[in-house]
Structure formats: structure tokens, C-alpha cells
Amino acid sequence: MIDFQDVFFGYGDQPVLRGLRLTADPGAVVHLTGPNGSGKSSVLLLYAGYAAAGSGAVRVCGHDAQDPAVRALRRYCGVDQALYPQLTVREHLEFATRARGLPWRAAASRAERYGLDRWTDDTVSALSTGSARKLWIIMCTLGEFAAVGLDEPFLGLDEEAAGVLAEELVEWSRDRAVLLVSHDVPRTLTGRREVALGAAVG
Known part of the structure; x- marks a missing residue:
């Protein structure tokens, strides 16, 4: 449901993602890991349609990530709170x-x-x-969705609230694509698939 194919992305002349291939389907929480600057948050911005790939394809639920048709199908929870x-x-x-x-x-x-x-x-x-x-x-x-991306959602949460979110992530992943970036994942978050950005990312 979330598909990155040979995605290149950067800021100005500074490359961040180089030929990234990544797929997130229902069945597991896909947890992006890697050092600072490896492109984890950039992957979520591309997923959310807030940035455009220099080349390659980013698709969500079969649509280009920037297609307005995806808005009703996708959720994004960024670090910055509006x-x-x-x-x-x-x-x-x-x-x-x-x-x-x-x-x-x-x-x-x-x-x-x-x-x-x-x-x-x-x-x-x-x-x-x-x-x-x-x-x-x-x-x-809120509401029904087919894919969700979350950037550091556990930041500032107490143990009980982090446990509730972990439960929700597992529940969502049964029939929805879940893409997660987090430095602090609670032990209660089971069934996740870790994808290390580094080899495929500049």
C-alpha cells in the first residue's frame, strides 16, 4: 500500500535518498531506523505528499503520493504539532x-x-x-484510512500512553499500511519489521 521505487531525493545539491526501494503492506509495522541524516523523516514527507521525489516513484494505495485522491486514504502524524x-x-x-x-x-x-x-x-x-x-x-x-505514517509519535508520551499507541499501531497494521519513524519504541510494540536506512540512503 506504500511503495517507494528507485527514489532519489535531496535538498538543493545535497542528496538524501539514493535509489530507495521500500514497501509497506498490512501485516507489520514498518519501522524505519538509521542515523540522523539518513532520510527517515524525508521518507515520511514524501509519503505524505509534502515533498516530491527528484526521480523514482512514491505510491500510496496505488496512487502517486501527490495525487489529491490519496488524501482520504492516508494519515500523517508529523513531529511538528499544528x-x-x-x-x-x-x-x-x-x-x-x-x-x-x-x-x-x-x-x-x-x-x-x-x-x-x-x-x-x-x-x-x-x-x-x-x-x-x-x-x-x-x-x-481519526476516521477510516488505509495507510498511516508517524514521525516520532512516542516523543513526550508517558509509559501508559506509549502502550496505548503501541496497541493501536498493531491493530492498524492488521489491515493497513503503517510506516513509523521512532528512536524510542516501547517493548510492547510487537510484530514490527525494521528497515535500516543507510545502505540505500546517502
């Missing part, structure tokens, strides 16, 4: 559900699972780093 400090947790979640045509319960049940339901009337500015991260993860992964 949250508004003055708005409450509830306001963020209400916006996300309405934007995707979902009932409030779709967000409320996820908030409960992450223990965020007790903070729904708090503004983002009043949240801890971990609680803000929980909110961002929920917003990015």
Missing part, C-alpha cells in the same frame, strides 16, 4: 471530527483511551507536553 494554544482540547477534536464528517464519539472514545478525556475543557497552553502529543496523535489518525 495546535492552537488558546483553543481547548474539545474545540480541537470537534474541528477534526467535523472536518472528516465523523460523530463526536469517534474522537471522544480515543480521548478516553488515552486518558485525555479529563482535560477536554483545558486549553492547549495548559496541557503537558505528553497530553498535547496525545491530542495531536488523535487528531491526525
Whole structure:
């Protein structure tokens, strides 16, 4: 469902990916590993359609990654959080559900699972780093999707929340493509396939 074929990518005259071949299908969480600068986050940006390959093909669910038709099929959770400090947790979640045509319960049940339901009337500015991260993860992964890419999603999460996310990743991977970049993966995340960027990446 996520397919990179002979992908070359760089910033200016600085190459980052050189002939990358990578496939992520349902059945395992594909965990990208490698040193800083090996191109892990760049792979997710290409997957999300936020960057274009210099050459080669990046396909998601059979479509070019930059095809607007992929938007409804794909989810992306980046490191940078597009949250508004003055708005409450509830306001963020209400916006996300309405934007995707979902009932409030779709967000409320996820908030409960992450223990965020007790903070729904708090503004983002009043949240801890971990609680803000929980909110961002929920917003990015609401509704039905066929593929998801996450960049350092465990960053700032407490052990309990990290365990919940690990459970969700495993659940999603049963019938969806899951692409993960993380330096700190909890032991509870089972059934993952590690792909080291280095040999195929500059």
C-alpha cells in the first residue's frame, strides 16, 4: 500500500535518498531506523505528499503520493504539532471530527483511551507536553484510512500512553499500511519489521 521505487531525493545539491526501494503492506509495522541524516523523516514527507521525489516513484494505495485522491486514504502524524494554544482540547477534536464528517464519539472514545478525556475543557497552553502529543496523535489518525505514517509519535508520551499507541499501531497494521519513524519504541510494540536506512540512503 506504500511503495517507494528507485527514489532519489535531496535538498538543493545535497542528496538524501539514493535509489530507495521500500514497501509497506498490512501485516507489520514498518519501522524505519538509521542515523540522523539518513532520510527517515524525508521518507515520511514524501509519503505524505509534502515533498516530491527528484526521480523514482512514491505510491500510496496505488496512487502517486501527490495525487489529491490519496488524501482520504492516508494519515500523517508529523513531529511538528499544528495546535492552537488558546483553543481547548474539545474545540480541537470537534474541528477534526467535523472536518472528516465523523460523530463526536469517534474522537471522544480515543480521548478516553488515552486518558485525555479529563482535560477536554483545558486549553492547549495548559496541557503537558505528553497530553498535547496525545491530542495531536488523535487528531491526525481519526476516521477510516488505509495507510498511516508517524514521525516520532512516542516523543513526550508517558509509559501508559506509549502502550496505548503501541496497541493501536498493531491493530492498524492488521489491515493497513503503517510506516513509523521512532528512536524510542516501547517493548510492547510487537510484530514490527525494521528497515535500516543507510545502505540505500546517502
